[in-house]
Amino acid sequence: MPLHAVPDGAGRGADPGRSATDPAVAASAAGAATSGPELNVRLTTLLAASARGDEQAFAELYDVTNARMYGVILRVLRAVDHATEVTQEFYVEVWRQAGRYDRSRGSVLAWMTTMAHRRAVDRVRTVTSDTARDDRYARETEPRAFDQVWGEVEQSLDRQRVRSALEGLTPVQREAVTLTYFGGYTHVQAAELLQVPLGTVKTRIRDGLIRLRDTLGIDHG
Amino acid sequence: MASRLFGPRPRRSVPSPGPEPEEAHVGLGALATDALEPWELADLDAHLAECRWCRQEAVGFTETTAELARLTASPAPAAVRVAVLEAITTVRQLPPTPRAIGGLGERREVEAAEAIAVGADPRDQSRRRAGRRPGRRTLPLRAAIGLAAAVAVVAGFGGVAVHGELQQRADQRAAQAVPGADASTRAAADRQESEILAAPDARVVNRRMPDGSTLTFLVSRSRNAALVITAQLADPGAGRTYQLWTGLGSGQDATFLPDRTFGGGSGQRILVSGDVRDATALAVTVEHAGGALTPSGPPVAVAPI
Numbered sequence: 094m095p096l097h098a099v100p101d102g103a104g105r106g107a108d109p110g111r112s113a114t115d116p117a118v119a120a121s122a123a124g125a126a127t128s129g130p131e132l133n134v135r136l137t138t139l140l141a142a143s144a145r146g147d148e149q150a151f152a153e154l155y156d157v158t159n160a161r162m163y164g165v166i167l168r169v170l171r172a173v174d175h176a177t178e179v180t181q182e183f184y185v186e187v188w189r190q191a192g193r194y195d196r197s198r199g200s201v202l203a204w205m206t207t208m209a210h211r212r213a214v215d216r217v218r219t220v221t222s223d224t225a226r227d228d229r230y231a232r233e234t235e236p237r238a239f240d241q242v243w244g245e246v247e248q249s250l251d252r253q254r255v256r257s258a259l260e261g262l263t264p265v266q267r268e269a270v271t272l273t274y275f276g277g278y279t280h281v282q283a284a285e286l287l288q289v290p291l292g293t294v295k296t297r298i299r300d301g302l303i304r305l306r307d308t309l310g311i312d313h314g
Numbered sequence: 315m316a317s318r319l320f321g322p323r324p325r326r327s328v329p330s331p332g333p334e335p336e337e338a339h340v341g342l343g344a345l346a347t348d349a350l351e352p353w354e355l356a357d358l359d360a361h362l363a364e365c366r367w368c369r370q371e372a373v374g375f376t377e378t379t380a381e382l383a384r385l386t387a388s389p390a391p392a393a394v395r396v397a398v399l400e401a402i403t404t405v406r407q408l409p410p411t412p413r414a415i416g417g418l419g420e421r422r423e424v425e426a427a428e429a430i431a432v433g434a435d436p437r438d439q440s441r442r443r444a445g446r447r448p449g450r451r452t453l454p455l456r457a458a459i460g461l462a463a464a465v466a467v468v469a470g471f472g473g474v475a476v477h478g479e480l481q482q483r484a485d486q487r488a489a490q491a492v493p494g495a496d497a498s499t500r501a502a503a504d505r506q507e508s509e510i511l512a513a514p515d516a517r518v519v520n521r522r523m524p525d526g527s528t529l530t531f532l533v534s535r536s537r538n539a540a541l542v543i544t545a546q547l548a549d550p551g552a553g554r555t556y557q558l559w560t561g562l563g564s565g566q567d568a569t570f571l572p573d574r575t576f577g578g579g580s581g582q583r584i585l586v587s588g589d590v591r592d593a594t595a596l597a598v599t600v601e602h603a604g605g606a607l608t609p610s611g612p613p614v615a616v617a618p619i
Contacts, residue, residue: 144407144410146407148399148402148403151399151402152395152399155395155398155399156395159389159390159394159395160387160388160389160390161380161383161384161387162383162390163388163389163390163394164383164386164387164388164389165383165386165387167386167388168386173391177390177391177393177394180390180394180398181394181397181398181401184394184398184401184402185398185401185402185405188402188405188407189405189406189407189408190407190408190551190552191407192407192408192409192410193408193410193411193551193552193553193554194552194553195551195552195553195554195602195603196553197373197553197602197603198373198376198552198553198603199373199376199377200377200380202380203373203376203377203379203380204376204552205380206376206379206380206383207346207376207379207380209383210348210379210383211348214348249384251381251384252384252385252387255381255382255384255385256385258381259382259385270347270382273344273347273348273349274347274348274349274379274382275382275386277348278349279344279349279350279351280344280349280350280351281351283349292340294344294349295340295341295343295344295349296340296343298343298344298346298347298349299339299340299342299343299344300343301343302343302346302347302375302378302379303343305378305381305382306374306375306377306378309378309381311374311377311378311381312374312377313370313371313373313374313377
């Protein structure tokens with residue numbers, strides 16, 4: 094069962110430390126799967142129960158997934174208040190649409206992550222002017238390492254695998270994937286920032302994703 | 315895929331069968347990283363509705379980007395959990411997409427199977443009535459039963475969607491020439507719209523969609539053209555798409571022919587690709603992504619014309 098939540102203390106955005114929302118805690122407490130196909134089975138079951146109105150199942154679904162969802166939303170938005178708002182709206186939408194999840198579209202986690210990412214990107218493009226984003230643009234080839242901030246979060250093997258896979262891309266592929274996925278830029282904006290022809294970024298993203306997909310051994314039908 | 319945006323989209327061109335396959339493939343990476351410009355999404359959505367290969371690649375890419383998100387994983391503040399669990403207590407959940415009522419569908423299927431056994435394709439009957447030649451395509455029996463079931467139902471809906479022939483049907487639709495327009499450009503959609511509106515028998519029918527938004531049907535029989543315009547239409551849901559149908563005949567003899575599929579969004583203009591001259595109604599259902607050969611359930615909007 095989840096531990097009692099540690100209050101934020103310094104308001105929203107403070108380091109909550111180890112709390113019920115820490116997936117490692119929730120998962121190990123429940124003794125259940127935290128990765129791979131077992132995780133997907135677990136999430137599918139939780140989502141199906143949620144679709145029938147089971148709020149406890151949904152709470153468990155939240156506990157298992159919120160780090161990945163909030164993490165990517167925060168990375169794209171770079172602002173905690175926006176990120177918490179979008180994360181909340183996102184989960185409400187997951188609750189609303191739980192009955193509409195279709196296996197043919199992929200795993201529950203992919204469905205959710207895609208939805209979360211889409212919301213974050215829509216928000217960042219709505220609230221941030223192009224010039225403001227350019228000012229903050231730092232030419233990165235790696236996403237900021239959040240594990241340096243969240244010292245308590247375990248460095249899972251899966252996370253290391255993805256990091257290595259990303260490092261296996263060519264620099265321009267990694268740059269294109271990172272700028273668009275984590276930076277939230279469109280390929281047109283990215284092309285402008287990188288001063289490359291239109292279409293180049295699209296190709297690099299696709300090539301990068303193919304390489305990632307194959308390195309990670311993801312099935313693609 | 316899908317569709318899938320939250321919030322209004324800018325006006326865009328009528329969805330075409332899609333860009334050249336190579337071009338479509340290239341956009342799939344950007345789709346998965348949400349790096350497409352808004353006006354590119356519509357064309358790619360339209361292409362995905364009709365290309366199984368691209369759908370599979372798109373799914374693989376979203377699994378891949380989901381893995382990428384591990385790198386930035388970071389627990390949400392505790393307050394978010396509290397807020398979410400409270401919020402869901404007052405939020406209504408969407409039902410699964412409507413499906414055929416089992417009993418009714420089965421009985422119709424039996425009736426239709428008997429009709430098939432006798433050697434008649436009920437579709438041919440309605441085609442002849444409409445003054446057209448009988449269909450030349452031969453379908454597997456299952457598909458034929460599905461079509462016949464659609465014919466037999468009084469309300470016009472209740473048959474079972476047949477997935478086996480979806481790709482063939484979708485590809486055939488894609489290959490059909492759209493009357494009088496290069497449907498892939500905004501200018502062409504403007505032209506079509508003006509043409510219909512200028513016609514002496516132009517009709518505008520508005521229908522309310524389940525999400526509260528309005529669907530506008532612009533029809534001109536004399537121009538043999540119809541345009542469907544969306545206004546902030548909600549996403550049909552994961553793995554789903556909206557689908558247009560042109561209705562022939564009425565009552566017990568009504569047939570609904572599958573037409574274009576489309577997703578949620580604003581200001582979309584979907585050109586009806588089938589025959590409008592002889593149609594008695596236009597309808598919209600929600601189907602599995604890729605569309606269906608027969609409506610899988612009652613329509614979410616019907617416009618008699």
